[in-house]
Amino acid sequence: MAKINPATQVNHPPVLIIGAGIAGLVFAQGLRKHSIPFLVFERDTAANSRLQGWALTIHFALGRLLSMLPDDILQRLDDTQVDPRLSCDKSHSVFINLETCEYKWKLPPGYGTRKRLSRDRFRQLLLSGLEESKTLLWGKEFVGFDVDESGLPLARFADGTQYKGCLLVGADGSSSRIRGRLYDLQAAPTRPLPVMFLGTSVVVREPYIAALRALDPTLFQGCQPRTRTWMWFSVMESPDINGTASRPPEERLWKIQLCLSWLTSAAEDAEQQGGDSSAPDLSTDAARIRVMRQKAADFDPRIASVFRDAIPDDHGPVLKLRLFDWHIPSPSTGTLGAVTLVGDAAHTMSMYRGEGFNHAILDAYHLCQTAREISNAAGTEDGRWLEVREKAIRDYEGETRARGEVAVAMCRASCLEVHYWDKLSENSIVRRTGHYA
Numbered sequence: 001m002a003k004i005n006p007a008t009q010v011n012h013p014p015v016l017i018i019g020a021g022i023a024g025l026v027f028a029q030g031l032r033k034h035s036i037p038f039l040v041f042e043r044d045t046a047a048n049s050r051l052q053g054w055a056l057t058i059h060f061a062l063g064r065l066l067s068m069l070p071d072d073i074l075q076r077l078d079d080t081q082v083d084p085r086l087s088c089d090k091s092h093s094v095f096i097n098l099e100t101c102e103y104k105w106k107l108p109p110g111y112g113t114r115k116r117l118s119r120d121r122f123r124q125l126l127l128s129g130l131e132e133s134k135t136l137l138w139g140k141e142f143v144g145f146d147v148d149e150s151g152l153p154l155a156r157f158a159d160g161t162q163y164k165g166c167l168l169v170g171a172d173g174s175s176s177r178i179r180g181r182l183y184d185l186q187a188a189p190t191r192p193l194p195v196m197f198l199g200t201s202v203v204v205r206e207p208y209i210a211a212l213r214a215l216d217p218t219l220f221q222g223c224q225p226r227t228r229t230w231m232w233f234s235v236m237e238s239p240d241i242n243g244t245a246s247r248p249p250e251e252r253l254w255k256i257q258l259c260l261s262w263l264t265s266a267a268e269d270a271e272q273q274g275g276d277s278s279a280p281d282l283s284t285d286a287a288r289i290r291v292m293r294q295k296a297a298d299f300d301p302r303i304a305s306v307f308r309d310a311i312p313d314d315h316g317p318v319l320k321l322r323l324f325d326w327h328i329p330s331p332s333t334g335t336l337g338a339v340t341l342v343g344d345a346a347h348t349m350s351m352y353r354g355e356g357f358n359h360a361i362l363d364a365y366h367l368c369q370t371a372r373e374i375s376n377a378a379g380t381e382d383g384r385w386l387e388v389r390e391k392a393i394r395d396y397e398g399e400t401r402a403r404g405e406v407a408v409a410m411c412r413a414s415c416l417e418v419h420y421w422d423k424l425s426e427n428s429i430v431r432r433t434g435h436y437a
């Protein structure tokens with residue numbers, strides 16, 4: 001028989017958050033700042049179960065992020081920057097021809113104040129105060145929910161436990177399980193992009209990347225015009241940060257991020273679905289490294305040599321993503337506002353405009369305001385709070401849906417255009433700055 005956890009017996013049922021990714025954790029910290037009870041449930045058994053070592057630029061949502069975080073987190077935010085010595089990120093927007101290293105554009109920073117954070121270190125910081133207070137539970141795989149006769153959501157987990165709350169929030173990422181219970185995914189399915197993406201971070205010696213850093217000291221992207229392969233390079237840790245700056249150049253260490261993506265053929269799509277085709281084997285890290293080297297072989301020698309010589313054969317992990325997108329299609333029905341989504345669960349978008357997490361922050365900000373309204377009304381005896389909750393969640397979902405729809409479409413267009421050198425111009429969508437509040 002399922003066990004009801006004692007945490008569900010309190011007078012003010014907690015907000016239940018499924019997923020301790022950065023969307024769920026930023027939202028949890030926003031609730032913590034306002035002393036609203038919550039519980040976070042994460043499927044992974046520990047913070048370091050999976051390495052997700054990419055860097056994130058926080059741009060249009062930085063102000064909202066700073067306003068949401070409790071002081072103890074805010075004070076250490078800059079320590080999680082890729083370069084903690086900077087007060088803000090000053091990197092340019094650079095796009096090059098990967099065959100020749102010719103610039104398509106090199107633009108000064110398009111947004112005002114930005115920060116470029118290490119995702120791993122930032123997530124670690126966001127765990128502060130949650131594990132100690134037992135408000136974050138590891139090893140909890142969400143499997144389903146019900147809404148009881150008094151309008152309270154009850155979340156069920158694979159280990160047989162269940163928890164009751166005043167609101168259930170799906171922060172369970174791009175393959176959200178809650179999404180499928182809230183929306184008709186036959187009518188509004190996820191939409192595949194014809195693109196395969198591989199990415200990894202690797203520690204290399206300075207001489208290997210000196211030529212890349214001459215193109216831009218911190219990051220650039222580019223495209224091979226003939227093969228339509230796209231590439232991303234960025235610095236994730238410099239010798240000043242890891243203590244190797246005083247060594248001779250050949251012993252100085254740089255942690256860098258390398259990503260590649262390419263347009264897939266119908267045959268490769270069939271392979272991904274288990275069909276027979278000549279698509280490259282991407283089943284292991286070693287196979288993915290081999291494919292990255294093959295794809296980079298006809299890049300300019302300065303870039304190709306990094307893939308060929310600087311990445312060990314047994315390097316891992318290498319992230320493989322078959323890209324797709326989705327956004328909330330309509331207001332949710334049937335739960336009286338008891339259940340909603342944030343982050344990639346609410347809007348899955350390709351990463352070419354670097355916006356997914358920025359939108360997750362805006363979701364978390366607006367949902368915190370909503371949770372405060374619900375929390376205030378939850379004190380009332382007459383059950384009026386259910387009406388307050390339904391209206392507040394409907395407003396939240398309306399804003400998130402409208403914003404997500406625009407962002408997903410722009411990211412889709414950018415994803416496709418960055419693979420076509422000839423089509424890129426000053427009017428390209430990938431260059432346009434987003435304006436969201």
Ligand SMILES: Cc1cc2nc3c(=O)[nH]c(=O)nc-3n(C[C@H](O)[C@H](O)[C@H](O)COP(=O)(O)OP(=O)(O)OC[C@H]3O[C@@H](n4cnc5c(N)ncnc54)[C@H](O)[C@@H]3O)c2cc1C
Nearest residue numbers: 019021022023043057142172173343344354355356357358
């Ligand atoms: C290479 C790369 C670079 C990027 N760069 C940027 C950038 O510069 N700027 C930007 O804004 N965005 C960027 N993004 C996008 C950004 O990383 C995502 O939008 C963001 O991480 C989404 O966070 P999330 O918490 O919604 O989802 P996730 O990080 O996927 O977290 C979901 C969590 O839910 C848990 N979970 C899933 N199912 C269950 C279940 N059934 N029960 C319990 N727990 C569950 C998962 O284990 C996970 O911890 C980038 C993405 C990539 C891949």
